[in-house]
Amino acid sequence: MKKPKNYSAIHCWIRSHYGKANHCENPNCKHLSNSYDWALKQGYQYERDVNNFMQLCHSCHKNYDMTDQTRINLWLSKQFPKPVSLETRQKMSNSRKGKTWPSMGDYFKSINSLPRLEAHKKQRETLRYNISLLTPEERKEKYGRHNKKNKNTL
Ligand SMILES: [Zn+2]
Numbered sequence: 001m002k003k004p005k006n007y008s009a010i011h012c013w014i015r016s017h018y019g020k021a022n023h024c025e026n027p028n029c030k031h032l033s034n035s036y037d038w039a040l041k042q043g044y045q046y047e048r049d050v051n052n053f054m055q056l057c058h059s060c061h062k063n064y065d066m067t068d069q070t071r072i073n074l075w076l077s078k079q080f081p082k083p084v085s086l087e088t089r090q091k092m093s094n095s096r097k098g099k100t101w102p103s104m105g106d107y108f109k110s111i112n113s114l115p116r117l118e119a120h121k122k123q124r125e126t127l128r129y130n131i132s133l134l135t136p137e138e139r140k141e142k143y144g145r146h147n148k149k150n151k152n153t154l
Contacts, residue, residue, distance in 0.1 A: 010046045014038050018050055024057035026064075033058035039065070 021036035039061045044052035056064060084092075131139060 004046050006046055010048060011038060013048050014050060014053060021055040023055055024060055025054045026056055026060040029057060029060055031057070033060075037061045 015038070018038075021038050024031075024033075024036060035058050036055055037058065038053045039056040040046060041052055041054055042064070046052075131143060134142065
């Protein structure tokens, strides 16, 4: 999580006014940690107001600070898994030889038919077709590696 500029100033202030955090306010605390923090409540700003903070043990604090963005990223990575290369797929299938894991086949089928892959393919085909319509001079002008015109303007 990105810490705001006044992060340490506010924490200093809260410690000097209210002392060190010494207990966990999470009613479901599993008592996994013996050290405690002043934790900013979600949706609150770093301000000199003790009501914006609560005391949590390290363990609960870590869970609590999982930001919305982290949650969204997690969700996104589940919704749009990266396409897996043939090599990786081979490795994975070798490693689970003899195991029954019936959903994996469907999983790979689903990610390889992702519409964005199709769109990307189409885009490249269109570009290739457009280039093929150009004269050699135009091609050099637009896509040539040794494009003098671009070199001069850069
Ligand atoms: Zn706790």
